[in-house]
Amino acid sequence: xxxxxxxxxxxxxxxxxxxxxxxxxxxxxxxxxxxxxxxxxxxxxxxxxxxxxxxxxxxxxxxxxxxxxxxxxxxxxxxxxxxxxxxxxxxxxxxxxxxxxxxxxxxxxxxxxxxxxxxxxxxxxxxxxxxxxxxxxxxxxxxxxxxxxxxxxxxxxxxxxxxxxxxxxxxxxxxxxxxxxxxxxxxxxxxxxxxxxxxxxxxxxxxxxxxxxxxxxxxxxxxxxxxxxxxxxxxxxxxxxxxxxxxxxxxxxxxxxxxxxxxxxxxxxxxxxxxxxxxxxxxxxxxxxxxxxxxxxx
Amino acid sequence: xxxxxxxxxxxxxxxxxxxxxxxxxxxxxxxxxxxxxxxxxxxxxxxxxxxxxxxxxxxxxxxxxxxxxxxxxxxxxxxxxxxxxxxxxxxxxxxxxxxxxxxxxxxxxxxxxxxxxxxxxxxxxxxxxxxxxxxxxxxxxxxxxxxxxxxxxxxxxxxxxxxxxxxxxxxxxxxxxxxxxxxxxxxxxxxxxxxxxxxxxxxxxxxxxxxxxxxxxxxxxxxxxxx
Numbered sequence: 300x301x302x303x304x305x306x307x308x309x310x311x312x313x314x315x316x317x318x319x320x321x322x323x324x325x326x327x328x329x330x331x332x333x334x335x336x337x338x339x340x341x342x343x344x345x346x347x348x349x350x351x352x353x354x355x356x357x358x359x360x361x362x363x364x365x366x367x368x369x370x371x372x373x374x375x376x377x378x379x380x381x382x383x384x385x386x387x388x389x390x391x392x393x394x395x396x397x398x399x400x401x402x403x404x405x406x407x408x409x410x411x412x413x414x415x416x417x418x419x420x421x422x423x424x425x426x427x428x429x430x431x432x433x434x435x436x437x438x439x440x441x442x443x444x445x446x447x448x449x450x451x452x453x454x455x456x457x458x459x460x461x462x463x464x465x466x467x468x469x470x471x472x473x474x475x476x477x478x479x480x481x482x483x484x485x486x487x488x489x490x491x492x493x494x495x496x497x498x499x500x501x502x503x504x505x506x507x508x509x510x511x512x513x514x515x516x517x518x519x520x521x522x523x524x525x526x527x528x529x530x531x532x533x534x535x536x537x538x539x540x541x542x543x544x545x546x547x548x549x550x551x552x553x554x555x556x557x558x559x560x561x562x563x564x565x566x567x568x569x570x571x572x573x574x575x576x577x578x579x580x581x582x583x584x585x586x587x588x589x590x591x592x593x594x595x596x597x
Numbered sequence: 598x599x600x601x602x603x604x605x606x607x608x609x610x611x612x613x614x615x616x617x618x619x620x621x622x623x624x625x626x627x628x629x630x631x632x633x634x635x636x637x638x639x640x641x642x643x644x645x646x647x648x649x650x651x652x653x654x655x656x657x658x659x660x661x662x663x664x665x666x667x668x669x670x671x672x673x674x675x676x677x678x679x680x681x682x683x684x685x686x687x688x689x690x691x692x693x694x695x696x697x698x699x700x701x702x703x704x705x706x707x708x709x710x711x712x713x714x715x716x717x718x719x720x721x722x723x724x725x726x727x728x729x730x731x732x733x734x735x736x737x738x739x740x741x742x743x744x745x746x747x748x749x750x751x752x753x754x755x756x757x758x759x760x761x762x763x764x765x766x767x768x769x770x771x772x773x774x775x776x777x778x779x780x781x782x783x784x785x786x787x788x789x790x791x792x793x794x795x796x797x798x799x800x801x802x803x804x805x806x807x808x809x810x811x812x813x814x815x816x817x818x819x820x821x822x823x824x
Contacts, residue, residue: 551713551732552694554675570653570674571634584653584672586693586712589732 300450301462301475302328303555305536305543305566306576307443307595313562313577318439322431324565324572325446329427331568332450335461336430337422339471339538342441344417349392352412352419353402354385354458361406362386372401383433384458385412385421392416395468410459410496415469417441417540422461442597445538445566447473453481454499464505467512469540474501475568476532476553484528504529508537522546522592536566542596551589558582564595599624603638604631611638615665618644634674639667642684659686662703678705681722694731697722700741706795713750716743719760725795735762736772744791746799754807758814763788763804776810 304324308314321338355361358381365386366379375398377390386409390398395414402409413420421434427448431437447462454460463471478484481500484507488495493510495502507528511521518539525535526549534553537544545566547555558565558573560582567573570584587593601611611629618624627648632638636655639648642665650658653671660679669677672690681700691709698714700722707724713731716724721741732750735743738760748766755772762775763784771777780802788801813820 554693556693569634569655570672571655574633585691589713 300331300568302331302448302568302572303473303475303534303536303566304328304446304568304572305444305538305545307543307564308562309564310562314442315440317441317444319437320576321444321446322427322437323575324567325427325431325448327572327575328446328448328568332448333426334451334456335422335424335449335458336427336447337420337449337461337463337473338431338434338436338444338446339413339418339420339463339473340436340439340441340444341417341469341538341540342419342439345389347392348389349395349414349416350419351388351390351395351398351402351414352385352421353388353406353409354412354422355406355409356384356458357408358384358386361409365406368405369398369401372405373397382421382435384423385434387419411465413463413465413469413471415540418465418469418471418538420463420465420471422447422463423458424456424461442541443538443543445471445473445536445543452477454497457497459497459502460499462501463538464502466505466508466537469538470508470518471538472501472505472508473536474504475534476548478504478529478531478533480530500531504533504535518544519592519594526590534568539594539596542594544592544594545587546592547587547589549590555587556584557587557593558584598626598628600628600630602630603635604633608635608637612640615639615642615644615646615648618642618646620644622646632671636674639665642667653690662686672709678703678722681705691728692726697724702741704791704794706797710747716741716760719743723791725791725797727797729766732769733772735760735775738762742787742791744788744795744804746797754809756813757809759809762807764807765799765804768805768807771807774810774813775807778806778808780804780806 362381375394380387462473478500481503508521534547534555629650632652634655638658640660643663645664647666649668655674657676659667662684663682664684666685668687673688673692675693678686678697683703686705688707692707692711694712695714698717701720705724707726710728711726711730715730715734717736719738719741723742725744729747735754739758742761745764749768751770752772754775785801
């Protein structure tokens, strides 16, 4: 199954409540997938700065003196905020590539969850309620966000198998469904020099989108070509710097419900996920069409 | 009118209360409040009662219904009216995918649109949709009727048996072995009755009938590509 929620705020007055609203939506979807949960939040941004969110299975070791070590290696002012197994590194935008390269040698056991000006991705094994509490998700503010709760079907229940998956700067992907050609696609991507870390099918889809965009496609074009190249069942929600997109495979058996008011656009795997939103009684509620790419942008 | 608060008493209590109503119950009118998209609301009913659900419902509302009239005062989730035997379901909003799947009898009325796979494998139910229906509707439908006042999506009636499809608008594409058929007087008469029963104002003469071309009933090697 898996459960997806997404919230794109039009009304700025709701931004302080983004984390709280997304958490409530995601907890409602717990019975669609209790294995692991994750959330991508597009929060505040500072001119010239970027954020690198990393995860470690041994945070007490990897995050000890991380700021100092990284700062001296790449010669940049930066700050590190440690939250449970994740650390958000705030650094000058121009130093992002250098920082990622340095991390590989300084802290080889850390994994990059997300990178970009605004995005922060938090994900772990466990129930949405527990994951949200560990990372203090209800306190997060922002313009939009995506949440996912996983019922693993084709690969292990691990942090790296949890969603969202980063697909590039300020971009991420969540998935409900299963892809049947992910092994052949993984080999094809390997020949193109794109590495995929886990046996997870969604990570392959994320890598596919990244590869398409590196070769000049826009995210919309990458999703369109995915309709031809990705075989299987999927409802995808993608997060972008200024909004989110939705696409369902042509058969569209994986559920999706959208709601729109003057204040927000919301996505839920089921209507239940949306019932706590303000003004939902008068919202326009509909199901996205199959094989159609939708985007909402600020 | 009995009012049942789902948030307060829970789903099991609701369904056991409604399922416990006998043929001659005096409590014939029920209202369910705080539905909030919950699954399996008012399933397995078997009494001539009227149940109105306030708000939208989740999966399988009215599943296996016999005799009861269930109204959803909102939109209905996937699999609404699945395997219904008799009675009536009225959905004031839209219906999600596989509405009335495998249903044997009764009437389902949708005031809005129905999504994909409407009436999949239906076995005798009548479904009237005031708006449009999605792709793969009537897939392997065996008996009964789907009446659509709007348009039908891709692959209508794919691999259908003896179910009939009446569409007033356009059909995006027909599924394997489904074809356009002539409207005979008995079809006009049937539409007149079913539209009246559904409370829908539409002219029977404006509909086109579709059904099985019966070429896939028996295996023929020339049709191998169509299976």
